[in-house]
Amino acid sequence: MIEGSPVPHEPPIYRRIADRLRQAILSGELRDGDRLPGENALMSEYGIARATARQALAVLINEGVAVPKRGSGVYVRQFRPIRRHGSRRLAREQWGAGRAIWDSDVSGRPYTVDELLIAREPVAEDVGRVLDCDEVWVRRRRYSVDGRPVQLAASHFPAALVEGTPVTTPDTGAGGVYARLRDLGHAPVHFTEEVRARMPAPEEAARLRLPAGTPVIEVCRTAFAAGGAAVELNKMIMDAASYVLQYDFDA
Amino acid sequence: MIEGSPVPHEPPIYRRIADRLRQAILSGELRDGDRLPGENALMSEYGIARATARQALAVLINEGVAVPKRGSGVYVRQFRPIRRHGSRRLAREQWGAGRAIWDSDVSGRPYTVDELLIAREPVAEDVGRVLDCDEVWVRRRRYSVDGRPVQLAASHFPAALVEGTPVTTPDTGAGGVYARLRDLGHAPVHFTEEVRARMPAPEEAARLRLPAGTPVIEVCRTAFAAGGAAVELNKMIMDAASYVLQYDFDA
Secondary structure, X not given: OEOOOOOOOOOOXXXXXXXXXXXXXXXXXXXXXXXOOOHHHHXXXXXXXXXXXXXXXXXXXXXXXXXXXXXXXXXXXXXXXXXXXXXXXXXXXXXXXXXXXXHHHHOXXXXXXXXXXXXXXXXXXXXXXXXXXOEEEEEEEEEEEOOEEEEEEEEEEEHHHXXXXXXXXXXXXXXXXXXXXXXXXXXXXXXXXXXXXXXXXXXXXXXXXXXXXXXXXXXXXXXXXXXXXXXEEEEEEEEHHHEEEEEEEEO | OEOOOOOOOOOOHHHHHHHHHHHXXXXXXXXXXXXXXXXXHHHHHHOOOHHHHHHHHHHHHHHOOEEEEOXXXXXXXXXXXXXXXXXXXXXXXXXXXXXOOOHHHHOOOOEEEEEEEEEEEEOOHHHHHHHOOOEEEEEEEEEEEOOEEEEEEEEEEEHHHHOOOHHHOOOOOOOHHHHHHHHOOOOEEEEEEEEEEEOOOHHHHHHHOXXXXXXXXXXXXXXXXXXXXXXXXXXEEEEHHHEEEEEEEEO
């Protein structure tokens, strides 16, 4: 344990190189799709070993701002991350006024639902524990922003609750599924989000077109109606390089 | 787009095998450190190809509940994840009464701070943008639970704000740094948490003893005093396999 007096804190050389390259990306000097300096260029510029040059590039690859292409080098993979506001975006004012929740995420950037599959299914065990039912209606979507798939989402509803309503159809109407749950007398009043991170399953990596080594963030959100009944469980799988999740709360 | 009528939803065989093995782990039939059935055993039991057996095991490895040991097989890496409550754990009642925030995370499991480094430093650019100062006091800790490192944390405070106070010493006293900020007239009233996931930097992987292929969750928490001044920025790096982050909020 070291403590107390000032300690100069100099990061290792590969970190400082990564910092400079990152700065070049953030400042716009290097842009999306540009090739980063290769290992040989870094070795001669900084007088470092190949392993050190590789480490510097690995930092940026790990952070998701660069991507290696086999036999060709490392390229900028710039993508302004989507800032997803946990509490603010779900505020009653948001969906209560007929707006889509997603709108608040992309700050004007166009997004598309490019896959939509709606089905009635037997409930999976983990979902059944939360929703307390045997059958569910599931809305599976893939969302893309700027032409890039960023999120897979699967909203589950107790089948008996939403049978025959617009929740089971492609167009759920103004305010979306939460406004429809409100129409049914089951307006969500409370949300719980559980957040994990892990490596993607192969089909998740394929559907999100993830470069190797990119983790996903998994968010399971449960919506509760007054009285405490869970009325929706939404499993979301997000490209970790595309998202910053923000949560605000008071002390 | 497929929609409307019931669609039977049968996951692929490797998923179903992974589900069974996971169930055996969760039920306690297979325990921490036990060897999972190998590729050969799965091939003969289920009549599947080696690639399929490998995929099934990869699912569990990716989820962090199993870990491969070179030349020896795949073993259960069970660890009851730490449920970290975002809003509840930071409630004023918690630290206001002299309790440590961390206590609410581990539900009685022993945790230790096994690294503590306290230093006064020039502020890094990203932290300086938030804390609006040139020098910071930083408290760097490593936390372990059940003998396993799970989190690296670096709390930054504007140097001028905390100079000469217990915030700059190992023992911060009852209620910790937030109670001391309160004593100074800068009690936190609002928190923002930004959550990302990425692969670890090499030194993070080493300090957290992460198996290859395990991502980290990065949480940057900013504490704001009344009036809106940022009084602390805490950068936390967590073993993604060890954590579930939970956030609760009302509609």
